[in-house]
Amino acid sequence: MASSVGPSSLLRSRPWIPVDIGDSRFLCKSWFGRMQYHVFLLDGECLWEDQMEAEGIQTRAQELNRRLRASTESFFSHLVSVVIPFLTGSRHGHGTGSGPDHVTLHRAENHMTLRLKSELAGLPFYWEFHCCPAPVSAVCGQLVRPLLVMGGALQRQVDILFKLLQRKDAEIQDYRENGAQLTRGTPTTEHRIWVLPLLLDQDSSLNFSSDLSDLFSCIVSQLNPTKRKRQNSGQEEEEGEKGDGPLVEEEEKTGQMKGLDEGWNISDKKNLWDSVLNPIQEGNHVRKSEL
Amino acid sequence: MASSVGPSSLLRSRPWIPVDIGDSRFLCKSWFGRMQYHVFLLDGECLWEDQMEAEGIQTRAQELNRRLRASTESFFSHLVSVVIPFLTGSRHGHGTGSGPDHVTLHRAENHMTLRLKSELAGLPFYWEFHCCPAPVSAVCGQLVRPLLVMGGALQRQVDILFKLLQRKDAEIQDYRENGAQLTRGTPTTEHRIWVLPLLLDQDSSLNFSSDLSDLFSCIVSQLNPTKRKRQNSGQEEEEGEKGDGPLVEEEEKTGQMKGLDEGWNISDKKNLWDSVLNPIQEGNHVRKSEL
Known part of the structure; x- marks a missing residue:
């Protein structure tokens, strides 16, 4: 044992x-x-x-x-x-x-x-x-700590998206006040009210979506310096890992444990954003202060 | 003990x-x-x-x-x-x-x-x-389960905000293609790229922000039917609660444990949104399908 x-x-x-x-x-x-x-x-x-x-x-x-x-x-x-x-x-x-x-x-x-x-x-x-x-200690290391970091990251993301929405609302209002009209049948957008209770599904704690599961794995990679070192160096992490057999390798190939170096984003929003920058390879192009 | x-x-x-x-x-x-x-x-x-x-x-x-x-x-x-x-x-x-x-x-x-x-x-x-x-069991009840529900709620919120941004982008693009100009010095907005690694603060797991702490308390109220019943009925919950002294009451007055019935929203975004609807008193005005 x-x-x-x-x-x-x-x-x-x-x-x-x-x-x-x-x-x-x-x-x-x-x-x-x-x-x-x-x-x-x-x-x-x-x-x-x-x-x-x-x-x-x-x-x-x-x-x-x-x-x-x-x-x-x-x-x-x-x-x-x-x-x-x-x-x-x-x-x-x-x-x-x-x-x-x-x-x-x-x-x-x-x-x-x-x-x-x-x-x-x-x-x-x-x-x-x-x-x-x-x-x-296992519950804290495997669940509590990564979940707390995940909550913080999602909260920061929500804050950034809110600020972005606020700026887009200001731009739209400026166009409208100057008499601009929509011509392609594009619907107008409004300040949309959302109320948190509707987003809470109290029976959902064990329905961990694949998005969240991916995010969780990303966070664990970040929290685990040994793992990150291995990802960066491409070397084996520890003696214990050698000879794990094909199961482990196969799972890694599926991308379930892909690291942050790949410019991970939630729900694969590549179609929404023009592109996804890799902050490590191409430098930090996200100017947080602008948001 | x-x-x-x-x-x-x-x-x-x-x-x-x-x-x-x-x-x-x-x-x-x-x-x-x-x-x-x-x-x-x-x-x-x-x-x-x-x-x-x-x-x-x-x-x-x-x-x-x-x-x-x-x-x-x-x-x-x-x-x-x-x-x-x-x-x-x-x-x-x-x-x-x-x-x-x-x-x-x-x-x-x-x-x-x-x-x-x-x-x-x-x-x-x-x-x-x-x-x-x-x-x-205490770690799961006090932390893991509410954190999982919180992650799910934040993820759904992110999804909704992304879709809202997408619609606002379509509206802005329509205005621009029809030659509308900004006149008040409002800056144009762009598709802004954000990359999750920049939002992750790996040392932050114990820096639980007050926003997250409030959200966590809301979720716990939802997960705890006895507590909700008490909030709705205004009655004391259990015998054990009677005579808790002023400390408990004072804390409740500060709103630290305010329930979902108040139309809780993250970071008090009341200035951004036109108003906050109370889904229980006024019915469900959020049409998720539109987002």
Whole structure:
């Protein structure tokens, strides 16, 4: 059950993905290496955690599958192919596996078990994630701190957009007062009132949109100097990362963890803005004082 | 050390306030009732908690102040007058007390002690908050879930503002293409590029702005049905709340916990928007589909 620095650091940059298990919705973050894994499941009340390494995986696999005689490596490889699509929300696509036949959730006072059933070499294949509440330090590092930074960034963005709207309103008012007319059927715009309660969806805390998930991953990259150094240098981060297998690399290729160096913007607003400048490659072209 | 439902529920609606203690910055949330209190202190790594009731307070007060012969009530009253301004960031104002003479922070592996020194009736007065890591359920309920909802609301707000900007850009372009000129010295506006990295302040996670703090409190009111019911009915929420003393009432009067019913908007943008509609009293005047 011991954990090394490498996997924890790698897990930090993983995206949070909404996953439905039974009647419950979770935000899930997972990392699978070579004969080790680390899974977080967040529900409204608790952050649950299961992390295992080779020895524990072997013992649990044998206990749950007494008739199955596959090597631990084959067993783990099958587990990964079954569970990754399920935990990353890609169960029905990408050809990464068919997912488990059956998943059930069992809750106890201070414990939660996720039972999977699949098939390997024609025999039933069982696995259980035995989840305990994560330590508070993990909740703060994985969730609270990045969420606070994300809130601040979004708030600053809102402030900038408000000021921009104010300037556009002044320009429009000037045109109108000088008798300008719209000719292409363009509708006039008004000061639009929005009220925050309408934007709040109180049941939405675990519906983390992909936009927010991307933003969250960006922020975690920024908060994690080791990760940034690696992105900039193109080198491997730590010993623990070597030999993680194709799963990690594949996920990075999809851009889920793309860094801030790419000039990330919310909701891919490239069509709205003329272009997206890269502040690192091309210098800082955004003059905040003008907004 | 036992806690009742009342105080926990009341603490939930309290704002998070940045507080500097020694060289460390925390987000602090506190509730002081009649001979009981509950304090949360968040640093980058952990959410710390100290909650006590009458018996524990009396014992600790006697241990720390062997020469002081005041009644426990007088003692607690003095503690509250000293510590509230310190923990709510109003140390230098409002005439609510002068704050402690001296505050020091002592950290151990799984424990943090906050030592205060003040003066009562001409004698030195000591108090210590013995903080332990809060349970994960408290971190999720007090921070993670409201922060996730807040992120979602801010993201929706950003989306709406972007669409509004897009419409204003179309109107401005129409005027310009028809030869309209600006006459009052109003500057022309352009598509302004903003890049998220510039909005991220990675050291800002504990600088929770007052805007965000207000929004957070609003969200917590929404997430807490009991609290909303009370706001709507104007009645006391629970037995545990009765007799909380003037501190709680005073804080409510300042509007720090104002509810969504007031048509809350970020950064008090009333000057920008023509007015703020109350969706509950006047119906839903915001036609989201138009944005």
